[in-house]
Amino acid sequence: MIKSFKKNIKGILIEGLTLSSALVIIAIVVVMITVIVIGGKNQITWEFLTSFPEDGMTKGGIFPAIYGTALLVIIMSVAAVPFGTITAIYLTEYAKENSIIAKTIRFAVRTLAVIPSIIYGLFGLGFFIKFVGTTMDNTFLGGQLKWGQPNILWASLTMALLTLPVVIVSVEEALKTVPNDLRAASLALGATKWQTIWKVVIPGSISGIMTGTILAVSRGAGEVAPILFTGVAYYVATLPASFSDQFMVLGYHIYVMTTQSANVDKTLPIQFGTTLVLLALTFILNISAIVLRYRIRKKKIN
Amino acid sequence: MANRTKMSKRSELKDSPLIDITKKKFRWGDFLAEKIIKGVAFLSITIIILIFVFVFREAFPIFSSKSADHVNSVGNTAAGQETYGEVTDKPVAQDSQATYGEVTDQTATPKVVQGKDSVTAEPADSAYTVGAGSGFDSNQTALKSVLTKDWVPVSQKPRYGILALIVGTFKITIISMLFAAPLAIMAALYTASFAGKRMKEIIKPTIELLAGFPSVVIGFFALMILASVLQSVFHYDTRLNAFVGGIAMGIAAIPIIFTITEDALTAVPNSFYQASLALGASKWQTAFFVILPAATPGIFAAILLGIGRVFGETMIALMATGNAALMDLNPFTSVRTLAATIGAEMAEVVFGDTHYNVLFLIGSLLFIFTFILNAIAEFYVKGKLMKRIQGK
Numbered sequence: 001m002i003k004s005f006k007k008n009i010k011g012i013l014i015e016g017l018t019l020s021s022a023l024v025i026i027a028i029v030v031v032m033i034t035v036i037v038i039g040g041k042n043q044i045t046w047e048f049l050t051s052f053p054e055d056g057m058t059k060g061g062i063f064p065a066i067y068g069t070a071l072l073v074i075i076m077s078v079a080a081v082p083f084g085t086i087t088a089i090y091l092t093e094y095a096k097e098n099s100i101i102a103k104t105i106r107f108a109v110r111t112l113a114v115i116p117s118i119i120y121g122l123f124g125l126g127f128f129i130k131f132v133g134t135t136m137d138n139t140f141l142g143g144q145l146k147w148g149q150p151n152i153l154w155a156s157l158t159m160a161l162l163t164l165p166v167v168i169v170s171v172e173e174a175l176k177t178v179p180n181d182l183r184a185a186s187l188a189l190g191a192t193k194w195q196t197i198w199k200v201v202i203p204g205s206i207s208g209i210m211t212g213t214i215l216a217v218s219r220g221a222g223e224v225a226p227i228l229f230t231g232v233a234y235y236v237a238t239l240p241a242s243f244s245d246q247f248m249v250l251g252y253h254i255y256v257m258t259t260q261s262a263n264v265d266k267t268l269p270i271q272f273g274t275t276l277v278l279l280a281l282t283f284i285l286n287i288s289a290i291v292l293r294y295r296i297r298k299k300k301i302n
Numbered sequence: 303m304a305n306r307t308k309m310s311k312r313s314e315l316k317d318s319p320l321i322d323i324t325k326k327k328f329r330w331g332d333f334l335a336e337k338i339i340k341g342v343a344f345l346s347i348t349i350i351i352l353i354f355v356f357v358f359r360e361a362f363p364i365f366s367s368k369s370a371d372h373v374n375s376v377g378n379t380a381a382g383q384e385t386y387g388e389v390t391d392k393p394v395a396q397d398s399q400a401t402y403g404e405v406t407d408q409t410a411t412p413k414v415v416q417g418k419d420s421v422t423a424e425p426a427d428s429a430y431t432v433g434a435g436s437g438f439d440s441n442q443t444a445l446k447s448v449l450t451k452d453w454v455p456v457s458q459k460p461r462y463g464i465l466a467l468i469v470g471t472f473k474i475t476i477i478s479m480l481f482a483a484p485l486a487i488m489a490a491l492y493t494a495s496f497a498g499k500r501m502k503e504i505i506k507p508t509i510e511l512l513a514g515f516p517s518v519v520i521g522f523f524a525l526m527i528l529a530s531v532l533q534s535v536f537h538y539d540t541r542l543n544a545f546v547g548g549i550a551m552g553i554a555a556i557p558i559i560f561t562i563t564e565d566a567l568t569a570v571p572n573s574f575y576q577a578s579l580a581l582g583a584s585k586w587q588t589a590f591f592v593i594l595p596a597a598t599p600g601i602f603a604a605i606l607l608g609i610g611r612v613f614g615e616t617m618i619a620l621m622a623t624g625n626a627a628l629m630d631l632n633p634f635t636s637v638r639t640l641a642a643t644i645g646a647e648m649a650e651v652v653f654g655d656t657h658y659n660v661l662f663l664i665g666s667l668l669f670i671f672t673f674i675l676n677a678i679a680e681f682y683v684k685g686k687l688m689k690r691i692q693g694k
Binding site for chain 2: 008011017018021022024025028029032036039083086087091095108109111112115116117118119120121122123125126127130164165168193194197218219222223224225228251252254255258259271275278279282283286
């Protein structure tokens with residue numbers, strides 16, 4: 001009797017300990033959201049979202065940063081989603097599960113996912129700007145400096161590399177939920193493998209491709225390190241109009257305002273406002289991705 | 303659902319010419335599609351190789367020969383001071399250099415004092431880029447100084463000792479793991495073994511949300527709120543230090559550790575669980591003495607990947623650690639991590655300069671380290687986990 005009681009006490013203690021760890025994590029998330037929402041909610045007005053910074057960034061809005069972020073993630077998605085989807089199709093439809101090629105590609109994808117984002121920045125600088133850009137300048141513009149410097153195209157492509165594994169993993173998961181019966185039926189009806197993929201497998205996994213895109217966009221919108229020296233600017237007076245322009249980004253705006261601006265206290269409301277906008281953006285994207293993914297998983301179970 | 307797709311397939315095939323099923327026809331379309339898909343799939347491998355090549359390529363000149371480097375550096379100095387990243391409003395950025403927290407040697411005057419130091423006899427015309435015009439001589443000292451503890455890149459006699467940076471990075475990594483690993487593993491154990499369905503539906507999306515937090519937002523939170531709160535609790539001197547940075551990075555690493563640990567725990571076969579219960583063990587005993595040990599390799603992998611995340615984290619390090627390259631073991635002093643150094647300084651260096659190369663060298667170190675961590679997590683741990691679970 002006493003022994004079982006002791007056992008129970010220990011059990012309750014351990015369960016309580018693990019439960020409280022989970023609660024601490026939830027509390028951290030709640031506190032972070034609350035603080036940022038309270039700090040920034042008065043700042044969010046239509047004007048703040050649609051006007052340019054004024055008075056050396058101490059007043060005005062953050063429109064160029066929002067615009068730049070949107071442009072960045074659009075160019076990034078155009079580059080990352082097709083390549084990511086095709087890689088996922090190769091891994092699930094063509095490659096044999098245990099072939100060396102498939103294993104190597106999977107390892108490469110996972111490595112890409114864990115490489116620090118600052119390394120992508122270095123790579124973007126060394127490869128896109130210093131190698132591709134300079135070569136382009138020398139061949140097409142006779143050495144005139146246009147592509148061999150940071151701009152939105154190189155920043156977006158660098159970001160595309162960073163988000164590639166996100167797309168691949170999500171699409172692969174979705175492709176696996178397409179039942180094999182469908183493939184077999186399509187093949188049995190005389191469709192070729194490619195026809196099967198194009199007309200049966202891809203339409204069946206479109207929501208997975210969307211989840212991957214949303215997650216990639218959310219990641220791309222929040223990352224700053226890869227674009228620090230591949231195209232982002234502290235302040236540009238005009239919106240980026242071509243691929244060779246520099247641009248502003250929400251995350252970098254926060255970083256610059258908090259650490260480099262001359263009077264941090266004066267811009268505090270703008271900092272909170274910008275952080276809230278970025279957080280809200282990534283949240284909306286993430287929540288829709290979570291909802292989409294749960295629906296896909298449910299479909300798989302049914 | 304299946305039927306409908308079949309039907310539509312059939313009606314489509316009516317339009318196409320009849321297929322002779324006895325003969326396998328060679329189809330260019332399919333052939334090309336397969337080749338293209340295969341080619342694209344190799345892209346991720348290609349990217350890894352390219353990253354290797356290009357990050358190392360820019361780091362390489364540190365080790366290269368005398369004459370080549372000298373010509374290179376003079377040529378680049380003459381080409382003008384190219385900077386990366388920031389274009390306009392430069393004055394504001396420079397005013398606040400102090401916030402970067404460089405400790406000493408900020409007083410680099412543009413005049414070269416001849417003969418003061420035989421090692422730094424730089425060409426006079428390159429002296430205007432402070433600490434940038436690296437002739438061969440200073441380059442030699444730079445290479446020698448890489449393994450010292452003085453990180454003073456912007457000075458008349460630049461020194462690129464990365465030991466303090468490495469120590470700082472490890473300090474922060476250890477603090478963040480001490481904070482994040484127990485929390486995340488316990489929470490994962492709760493989710494996998496004790497939590498009801500309702501609780502799971504709260505915990506898992508919360509973790510996913512946390513994973514979606516941009517690191518700059520966590521950095522902002524740490525800088526604005528966490529730093530003040532922790533200072534008022536622990537009463538230390540420097541507001542931004544390794545402790546604050548470590549906790550903030552721990553928050554960023556929690557989702558990774560949690561997710562992988564939870565995957566490993568749920569991958570333990572149900573038969574383990576049932577056998578343990580059948581032998582009379584209680585639920586918590588099963589969770590603690592059966593499930594948890596069975597999943598240790600997975601938990602190990604989770605911690606490794608968490609370390610990788612913290613090690614390479616840039617924005618939080620830039621914002622919340624104080625960024626002073628001090629070398630001590632006190633958790634409450636400012637530190638400068640490897641990644642933060644690259645992030646803070648790369649925008650201001652001259653292309654091709656020694657400082658630039660050293661930053662790429664640091665990048666190579668980070669890359670190699672995370673690559674090895676991932677490889678260990680991938681091969682060693684997964685193999686072991688599989689063996690243990692399948693009982694081979």
